Amino acid sequence: GESVGLHLPTLSVQEGDNSIINCAYSNSASDYFIWYKQESGKGPQFIIDIRSNMDKRQGQRVTVLLNKTVKHLSLQIAATQPGDSAVYFCAENPANAGGTSYGKLTFGQGTILTVHP
Amino acid sequence: DADVTQTPRNRITKTGKRIMLECSQTKGHDRMYWYRQDPGLGLRLIYYSFDVKDINKGEISDGYSVSRQAQAKFSLSLESAIPNQTALYFCATSEVSGVGTDTQYFGPGTRLTVL
Numbered sequence: 001g002e003s004v005g006l007h008l009p010t011l012s013v014q015e016g017d018n019s020i021i022n023c024a025y026s027n028s029a030s031d032y033f034i035w036y037k038q039e040s041g042k043g044p045q046f047i048i049d050i051r052s053n054m055d056k057r058q059g060q061r062v063t064v065l066l067n068k069t070v071k072h073l074s075l076q077i078a079a080t081q082p083g084d085s086a087v088y089f090c091a092e093n094p095a096n097a098g099g100t101s102y103g104k105l106t107f108g109q110g111t112i113l114t115v116h117p
Numbered sequence: 118d119a120d121v122t123q124t125p126r127n128r129i130t131k132t133g134k135r136i137m138l139e140c141s142q143t144k145g146h147d148r149m150y151w152y153r154q155d156p157g158l159g160l161r162l163i164y165y166s167f168d169v170k171d172i173n174k175g176e177i178s179d180g181y182s183v184s185r186q187a188q189a190k191f192s193l194s195l196e197s198a199i200p201n202q203t204a205l206y207f208c209a210t211s212e213v214s215g216v217g218t219d220t221q222y223f224g225p226g227t228r229l230t231v232l
Contacts, residue, residue, distance in 0.1 A: 034221075109159050
C-alpha cells in the first residue's frame, strides 16, 4: 500500500544550529502535506503545511520543501532551540479530482529531534 | 489544543471489559477522527466522520466502534477490550478550507492500558 516514511529516526543537534528532518512519500495522488510536532505526553501540533503546487513554504523559523520529482519532503528549523525537542511527523493527505482534501492523513513513523544546550 | 478535549486521559482496564473514550470539540468543525498511536509508530486512523450522519472505517477499525452524537462529540468504544489495544488514542477535528486543505487539530490523547 501507499506509505509515508522518514529517512532518519533520530536527530541530535546543538542549540542554535539548523535542523533538517526528511520524509519520503510514495502516494503520487497526495496533494497536501503537513508537518506535526509531538511533545511528550501531548497530541500532535500543527507546524506547517504545503500544497503539491508549491515547492517551498516558510513559517516562523520553519521552512518546508517539497520535491515532487523524487517524492521528498523536508522540514527545516532555523536556530534550533531546546523547546524544539520533540517527535516530528510528516503526513500526507490525498485530494479528489477537484482538489478538495479527502481528510484521511497517512503519517510517517516520526523523527525524534533532540536539541542539546 | 484546548479546543479538543478527551476523557478520560488515562484508563486501565481488564480484558473483556467495554470501554468508551470520549472526545469533544469547541472548534465548530464538521470532521472528526480517532487515531491510535503505538510506541515508535505514527498515528493510524481508526474511524472518521465528516458530519453527524457520516461514519467511515479507517485503516484499523476491527475491534472498535464509534458514535457521532453531535457535531461536537465523537466517541470511540472498545466492546471487549484486549491487551493489544493498549495504546495512546487521539481524537482530531478539521474543516475544509477555502482552498481545499484540511488541517487536523488533535486532542491531548487518552492512554489506555488493557491488562
